[in-house]
Each structure stands twice: as structure tokens, then as C-alpha cells.
Amino acid sequence: MDDKPYLRNVCIQWDKVEDKKAYPFCLTAVKNIESIKFKTPVTFIVGENGSGKSTVLEAIAAGMGINPEGGNKNTGFSTARTHSNLYEKIRCIKGCKRPRNWYFLRAESFYNVATYMDQVGYLDSYGGKSLHQQSHGESFMALLQNKLHGNGFYLFDEPEAALSPQRQLSALVHFQRLAQDSQLIIATHSPILMSYPGATIYLIGKDGIDCVDYQETEHYQVTKNFLNRTDAMLKTLLDDKRDFP
Numbered sequence: 001m002d003d004k005p006y007l008r009n010v011c012i013q014w015d016k017v018e019d020k021k022a023y024p025f026c027l028t029a030v031k032n033i034e035s036i037k038f039k040t041p042v043t044f045i046v047g048e049n050g051s052g053k054s055t056v057l058e059a060i061a062a063g064m065g066i067n068p069e070g071g072n073k074n075t076g077f078s079t080a081r082t083h084s085n086l087y088e089k090i091r092c093i094k095g096c097k098r099p100r101n102w103y104f105l106r107a108e109s110f111y112n113v114a115t116y117m118d119q120v121g122y123l124d125s126y127g128g129k130s131l132h133q134q135s136h137g138e139s140f141m142a143l144l145q146n147k148l149h150g151n152g153f154y155l156f157d158e159p160e161a162a163l164s165p166q167r168q169l170s171a172l173v174h175f176q177r178l179a180q181d182s183q184l185i186i187a188t189h190s191p192i193l194m195s196y197p198g199a200t201i202y203l204i205g206k207d208g209i210d211c212v213d214y215q216e217t218e219h220y221q222v223t224k225n226f227l228n229r230t231d232a233m234l235k236t237l238l239d240d241k242r243d244f245p
Contacts, residue, residue: 005183006153009093010060011035016089024059024084027052032208040200041179045187046217047204053187054106055084057157060185061104062087064153070106099182100151105143105159141167144174152182160190168192191219 012034017025024030029045029052036056045053062068068087140162148154160168168190175196178184188194194201195214203212214220226233 005038005041006095006097006099007038007060007064007092007183007185008095009035009037010063011091011093012086013089013091024052024055024086025089027055028206029053029056029204029209030086036202036209038183038185038200040198041182042175042184042196042199043186044194044196044199044201045185045204045209046189046194046201046219051204053204054157055086057104057155057185057187058106059084059086059090060092061155063090063092064102066102066104066155068104070104072102072104099153101149102153103143103148104155104157105140106157141170144171148174148178148182150178150181152178154178154182154184156184156186156188158188159186160188160193165192172196189219191217191223194219 012030014020014034019025020031029047045056047053058068065073067073140159159171163171169192171193172195175184175193186193194217199214201212201214201217202209203217
């Protein structure tokens with residue numbers, strides 16, 4: 001049996017959900033699914049704002065024993081309990097081998113991780129320099145280059161928030177390095193990141209989660225259409241003053 005992926009399946013135990021209309025079980029990403037299967041080393045979860053991508057990723061992190069605010073299993077800080085109780089209602093079906101290391105990157109709370117690392121003085125694995133003394137993008141690249149060595153289970157929530165397009169291309173190179181012996185699950189809006197060859201892409205839509213090809217995503221189609229028809233798109237958006245959601 002193949003040792004990877006380390007996480008093979010996540011099942012929602014609906015028989016343990018008391019109120020299916022309550023948050024987060026009312027979210028599009030949650031209410032219409034029974035399970036999410038992980039078949040490839042790299043998996044992307046994509047969808048519109050508010051669809052529930054981050055909530056699902058957060059629940060997976062907590063279900064696997066990782067701090068839901070970010071960091072690894074030894075990152076013990078907690079600034080506010082904002083994560084949902086979805087993790088209490090899921091079952092994580094794991095592979096036969098455990099990863100050597102774990103990490104959950106949350107773009108919105110990486111500042112808190114950086115503060116915690118300064119407080120405990122644990123900076124060697126981040127390149128020996130305070131993450132607060134670097135830009136957001138530089139600190140994230142320091143994480144990729146110095147902290148994540150492989151044989152790991154890695155979760156990334158919208159990592160493109162910190163990265164320029166050029167740095168996103170650099171991130172793809174690191175994804176390739178890590179994917180040799182690690183599992184990556186990434187929630188993103190970036191058509192650059194989700195272009196990673198051979199990745200599974202789960203799209204959250206009105207009917208739940210479906211597996212789609214890269215070129216079927218709205219992220220790819222809108223970006224390509226805008227770049228190929230910039231003037232026409234801007235005219236539609238700005239000159240005609242149409243309302244867009």
C-alpha cells in the first residue's frame with residue numbers, strides 16, 4: 001500500500017450534528033458533502049469568498065491535531081477561539097504512515113505565529129531571523145525555504161495573500177520539492193498556484209464540492225479573459241457602470 005497521502009479521506013459525521021442549519025453546517029462547503037477524498041500529493045480547495053474553504057481547512061487542521069490558528073503541533077498560542085466546531089464532527093481517515101512534521105499556514109493569523117516565535121526564541125528553523133523583521137512575503141518564503149523540509153503534512157490557507165506573482169512562481173518550485181514525499185492541501189484564489197501539474201482541484205459551488213480541471217475554474221477563465229481582453233473588460237466594468245456581485 002502506498003504510504004501517501006497521509007490523510008486519505010475526511011468524512012462529516014452527520015449523525016452527530018445536532019442542528020444542520022447552524023454555522024458552519026449551513027455553509028456551501030459543508031452542507032452538501034459526505035466526504036472529501038485526497039488522491040494526490042497536492043490538493044487545492046477553491047471557491048468564492050464565504051464559501052467555506054477556510055472553515056474546511058481549519059477543521060482538517062484541528063482534526064489532525066494542529067493548532068487551528070496556525071503553526072505546528074507544538075505551537076501552543078491561542079489569541080481567540082474563533083474556529084468552528086466542525087472538527088468535532090469530522091472523521092479523518094489517515095494513511096498507514098505518519099508524517100515527520102506538520103504545519104498549518106493561515107495568512108490571516110501568521111502575524112500571531114511570528115509573535116509567538118519571537119517570544120519563545122524558536123527562530124532557527126525560520127532562517128534565524130525574526131519573522132517580524134521581514135515583509136509578509138519574505139516571512140512566508142522563509143517558512144517554505146527553512147521550516148518545511150519534507151516528509152510532512154502541510155496546510156496552506158490563501159498563501160498568495162503574502163506573495164507577488166513572481167514569488168507565487170517561486171512557491172510552485174517549493175511545492176514541487178515538498179510534493180516528492182509530503183502532502184499539501186491548499187485553499188487559494190490564485191490561478192498561478194492552482195496550475196500545479198497533477199494536483200486535485202476541488203471547487204466549492206452551490207451544490208457542494210466537485211473535482212474539476214484547472215481550466216474549468218472561474219479563476220483561470222476570468223484571469224485569462226481579462227488579460228486577453230483588458231480594454232473590453234475595463235470598458236464593461238467602468239464605462240458601462242454595471243453592477244457586479
